[in-house]
Amino acid sequence: MGNAAISGEVAENAGVARRGGGERRCIRVLLVEDNPADCRFVEEMLLEYARAQIAGPAFEVVRAGTLSRAMAALNSERLDVILLDLGLPDGDGFDLLSANAATPRRLPVVILTSRQDQALAEHALSAGAQDYLFKGRADSNVLARVIKYAIERQRLVQELDTNICQLAASETRFRAMVESSADAILVLDEHGAVQFANAAAEPLFGKPRSELLGLVFGLPQTETGTAEIQIVRQDGSRIVEMHAAKIPWEGHTACLASLRDISDRVHALEALKHSQALLDRAQAIAHLGCWEWNVRTGQLRWSDEVYRILGLERGTSSPTYEQFLGCVHPDERASVQSALEEALAGRRPYRLEHRIVRRDGTERIVHGEGEILFERDSPVGLVGVVHDITERKLAERAVQELNAALEKRVEQRTAELSIANGEMESFIYSVSHDLRAPLRQIGGFARLLVEQAGERLDDSGRHYADRIKEAVRHMGLLVDGLLNLSRIGRHPLAVRATALRPVVVEVISALEADTTGRTVEWRVGELPDAQCDPILIHQVFFNLLSNSVKFTRPCDPAIIEVGTAGTSRGRALFIRDNGVGFDMKYADKLFGLFQRFHRQEDFEGTGIGLSIVQRIVQKHRGRVWAEAEPGRGCTVFFTLDGSADAGTREAFHGNGMQ
């Protein structure tokens, strides 16, 4: 076996190399050659090279005469290069080439060939061989060089392969990063046309990538840096934050744009700003500021309105507790301080009204309120509001002053009224005394005239005297009626529960004298107890019933009815007669003073009686009205609601007409 001899040579050469001071490199060669002569020749050339070139590498040759032995060596030996004769007894050298290409190391292969097989050698190059060498034409230097170069080339090729692999992996990684980015990433060429778009670009622009590519968006105005742009889509516009950067792209300078949809953020921010503005506005309108005081950190926060209320400008530094105390009216600082301390200690909530003195000296009245501020369930300070209530306080004060002024005016008016009442008294005195006296005198002297000059008077003279007497009597009634009316006006109501039936019965018996010789049918229904002044209500029934007696004079029989009835104004008392009645078109005048519907000679009267009735009913806060028809009687209704309490009303409602 030449193996051992060569190895020995190599070892020897290696020894020489060591002597030279460095480890000599040893190249292990798999020589695949079935021709022993050729084998020897190659080995000798390699030995010769190693002997001559001490600085060069040494060679160690592993012979393989057949393909199968070569395959075995390929798998088991440590080798650096293969010298391969393509023509082998047991197979094709190309099989070895492909087997080698499949190993991880992929050894460099140099084809040993004859001149006739040059075409085959060229083919081997394309199948992965590094070089070929014509047998018998190569000297030791050429052979060594070819081997060295083949090894070097193979190393370079392998390095290149590795680099390419790494590059591909890197490309994949970066592509994945770009593709999985939530931001849309575009590459625009110098014309602003899209050269690349990542997956996130599709939803942002609402277009598939295939449509995006080639679209000319135009270059961003700032080719680098950050800008906010708007993208108009079919479903509305989006606000996009764009970062642009210049990058090299396929040999040119391109623009890398990364676009982030910040619409939601912007809208949220706008909504936040809007609600903040609303809050500010609300505070300004309500003059209600809010504050937060973290005692643990010493940080105090005021809303804009607090500054306005205190008459301060918002400075660069945060406000301080001392600054606040400085604004409080000096007289109230201690109470404010102790109230805040009480609140901080959790003893009671902060709730205090106090004054503020602004720098310009103006005073405001504020109401402060606060409660414990919690952070992660532990108390750290106070949070509260300050409410400028100056206007309200001023208004309250104005109301108080107005009330006081009003009270004063009421007092004044009352005094004036009591003076007027006094004047009324003297007027009434005058009416009762001064008007009565001349009346009596007229009547008296007329009477005396008739008595003493009776014989000398003829019939008309006596008639005139009768007229005088009648006029005096009538005027006497008028004066009495007026006095009565004015007394009722001044008469204080003495309201008490009054049984009405006995009142009516009493009035009827008082009227008996006026009905002498007449047939009068009295129908008195069930009458309730009423809250009223018994003396005045007696007067009402007297006036109304005497009217009925008077106006039924032509009727036989006269029917006069007293009872209660449901009316549009509620349950009412009524007095109904079948007398002469009146035309309803005069109804509104019925209760007017001195209003009379009949001639004196038909039905005597003063026109005061119903005025008195109305005055009394009004004093009871009731209402009085009448229904009538000429020749068919009259019904007068009245209520005493205002003076009647609920119980009386109940009684009133409970009793119908009998």
Place this chain on the structure above:
Amino acid sequence: MATGCSSTRACEIVIVEDGAAEAELAMLAVRQSCPGCNIVLFRDGDELLNYLARNPGHSSAAQHPRLVLLDLKLVRVHGLHVLGTLKREACTRTIPIVVVTSSRLRSDVQGAYDAGANSYVVKPIDYDEYRRALADVVHYWTAVNEPIPPS
């Protein structure tokens, strides 16, 4: 209706009334009811007070007027003042004084009784009624009522 004095002693009835017509009516009415009496008219309170003070005979009860008919609304001195003065003085306190007036004012009625009026009569407007009322009063005080006997 007309009644005479019940005694033989001089029967003096004093009327205090400032209105001439009213005074005349009153005098006629009193005259008709008591034809025999001596009617003395004063037109104001001072005249009455002076009359009672000047006449020494009036210091004894027997010489007092049997009746004074006093109106309240008088010129110068109000009737209530006259009444009060007479009822305060021991020598005039027993003279029967009947207030005859048109006023029904509570203050007048109350004031008159408080001052010691023996009676209070409101003048009716109707002359017949007026005459009847005065006749009743005069009759009562001159014929029914027993005065203090002479000492």
